[in-house]
Amino acid sequence: MTDPAAERFAQSMLAELPLVEAPESVWRGIEARLDAGERPRPAPVFRWPRWAFAIAAIFAIVAAIFWRASQRGWIDTGHSSQTIAIGQIGTVTIAPGTRLRVVADRPEEHRLALQHGEIHARITAPPRLFFVDTASGTAIDLGCEYTLTADDRGAGELHVTRGWVAFVWQGRESLTPAGAMVRTRPVSGPGIPYFEDASSELKRAVDGRLDVNAALGAARPRDTLTLWHLLQRVSDTDRAPVYDRIATLAPLPASIDREKVLRLDPEALKLLKEELAWTW
Amino acid sequence: MTNHPVQVTTEILAACRTGDRDAFRSLYDTYKDRVYSIALYFFHGDRAAAGDASQQVFLKLLTQIGQFRGDAEFSTWLYRMVVNTCVDMTRRRKRTTDLSDTLPAPARQHEEIEQRQVVDAVQAAVAELPEKFRIAVLLRHFDDLSYEEMAAILNCSAGTVASRLSRGHRMLAVRLKKFQERWK
Numbered sequence: 001m002t003d004p005a006a007e008r009f010a011q012s013m014l015a016e017l018p019l020v021e022a023p024e025s026v027w028r029g030i031e032a033r034l035d036a037g038e039r040p041r042p043a044p045v046f047r048w049p050r051w052a053f054a055i056a057a058i059f060a061i062v063a064a065i066f067w068r069a070s071q072r073g074w075i076d077t078g079h080s081s082q083t084i085a086i087g088q089i090g091t092v093t094i095a096p097g098t099r100l101r102v103v104a105d106r107p108e109e110h111r112l113a114l115q116h117g118e119i120h121a122r123i124t125a126p127p128r129l130f131f132v133d134t135a136s137g138t139a140i141d142l143g144c145e146y147t148l149t150a151d152d153r154g155a156g157e158l159h160v161t162r163g164w165v166a167f168v169w170q171g172r173e174s175l176t177p178a179g180a181m182v183r184t185r186p187v188s189g190p191g192i193p194y195f196e197d198a199s200s201e202l203k204r205a206v207d208g209r210l211d212v213n214a215a216l217g218a219a220r221p222r223d224t225l226t227l228w229h230l231l232q233r234v235s236d237t238d239r240a241p242v243y244d245r246i247a248t249l250a251p252l253p254a255s256i257d258r259e260k261v262l263r264l265d266p267e268a269l270k271l272l273k274e275e276l277a278w279t280w
Numbered sequence: 281m282t283n284h285p286v287q288v289t290t291e292i293l294a295a296c297r298t299g300d301r302d303a304f305r306s307l308y309d310t311y312k313d314r315v316y317s318i319a320l321y322f323f324h325g326d327r328a329a330a331g332d333a334s335q336q337v338f339l340k341l342l343t344q345i346g347q348f349r350g351d352a353e354f355s356t357w358l359y360r361m362v363v364n365t366c367v368d369m370t371r372r373r374k375r376t377t378d379l380s381d382t383l384p385a386p387a388r389q390h391e392e393i394e395q396r397q398v399v400d401a402v403q404a405a406v407a408e409l410p411e412k413f414r415i416a417v418l419l420r421h422f423d424d425l426s427y428e429e430m431a432a433i434l435n436c437s438a439g440t441v442a443s444r445l446s447r448g449h450r451m452l453a454v455r456l457k458k459f460q461e462r463w464k
Contacts, residue, residue: 003450003453006449006450006453006454007446007449007450007453009453009456009460010448010449010450010452010453010456011449013398013402013405013452013453013456013459014402014406014417014421014452016395016398016399016402017321017399017402017403017406017421018317018399019313019314019317019422020313020316020317020320021313021316022312022313022315022316022331022334023316023327023331025331026312026316026331026334026335027305027308027312029331029335030308030335030338030339033335033339034301034339034342088346088347089347124344124347125347179371253443253447255443270437271440274436274437274440278410278411278412
């Protein structure tokens with residue numbers, strides 16, 4: 001429901017809020033941190049002789065050929081870890097004992113296939129440019145940093161430390177924000193995500209044999225992350241209590257249509273997620 | 281507030297990518313007051329938090345400017361960093377700030393005192409808004425961004441932006457009701 005007069009009044013009052021000049025100390029702090037080396041300095045300018053360019057070009061072409069060839073092969077880290085660049089968008093640190101393969105390396109798609117082991121990805125790019133396939137689904141970067149483990153059958157864990165990661169498998173999707181984790185299982189794909197600081201009761205309720213009542217009882221306002229996913233995984237009869245528990249933990253605006261959510265209407269679920277996600 | 285900051289040129293951005301400190305200072309000067317003000321009002325008038333957030337934003341910006349592809353508005357990219365930084369800092373900060381410690385010193389003249397009271401009341405009302413409404417209202421106020429731009433910054437739909445602004449403004453109107461007569 002809109003109230004144009006109230007909105008105009010609020011906007012006129014906001015006009016009283018002045019733009020505040022940033023104190024010079026902010027810039028001094030930035031300079032101090034830059035001087036302390038928080039950002040790599042550009043390389044000093046050095047002019048190479050022309051013959052060096054020719055040699056460098058030949059070397060680069062040969063290196064690129066070998067690099068391309070190696071990209072298409074498997075990477076086995078053995079006893080040491082290894083860090084690889086993901087185009088211009090980030091890096092992946094591969095833990096010892098990991099086997100993976102670079103499937104695609106194009107500006108519009110960077111894709112790895114993790115057979116087993118552990119990777120730590122740091123990606124700063126628009127969403128959905130970096131993918132990691134495992135036996136139980138695909139982790140899709142939504143602008144983030146995360147650690148993913150998997151075994152040959154697809155059992156593993158995803159721990160997100162920054163941003164968001166979507167884990168998808170046969171139409172099932174788990175959205176995991178910073179501070180949360182999700183387990184993946186062979187055959188059933190991604191489980192229900194929860195925050196790492198959630199109670200052990202809640203974790204048990206969604207990690208093992210699903211116990212809806214226990215999950216509802218143990219949920220805090222922040223755990224609407226778990227309950228939002230639970231909505232889509234429970235039977236029709238259990239859905240209403242899950243929705244009502246969400247509404248108790250996080251009062252919802254009138255724009256959220258309970259009936260549509262209970263019918264798992266995609267738009268209604270999205271609106272609900274956007275309302276709740278602010279607390280995640 | 282509708283005056284846009286000076287458009288950041290591709291030359292300035294290119295110079296920033298090479299580590300040109302003067303170019304970065306120029307970029308900083310263009311946006312510093314808006315970034316600082318949004319952070320200041322977001323953090324309930326806490327100058328230390330606003331300064332810290334501003335520093336983090338500009339350092340992140342400099343570190344990641346090589347990844348700015350230019351296919352999005354620079355301001356959209358920057359404000360997304362502001363929002364993420366403010367939200368991240370809020371999650372880390374457990375204590376709340378006493379508003380009375382953070383507001384500017386009171387003015388002396390009668391008119392100034394009255395004006396100060398209005399500003400303080402608006403600031404307090406903004407500070408009381410839930411985060412998601414507060415950040416939407418501040419972004420809209422300090423830069424005249426479109427709903428689409430705000431949607432990209434806040435990672436939600438334009439409809440949700442419209443809804444948050446509308447609800448945020450209505451909450452402010454309720455909290456500032458005592459000034460309504462004067463406004464009329």
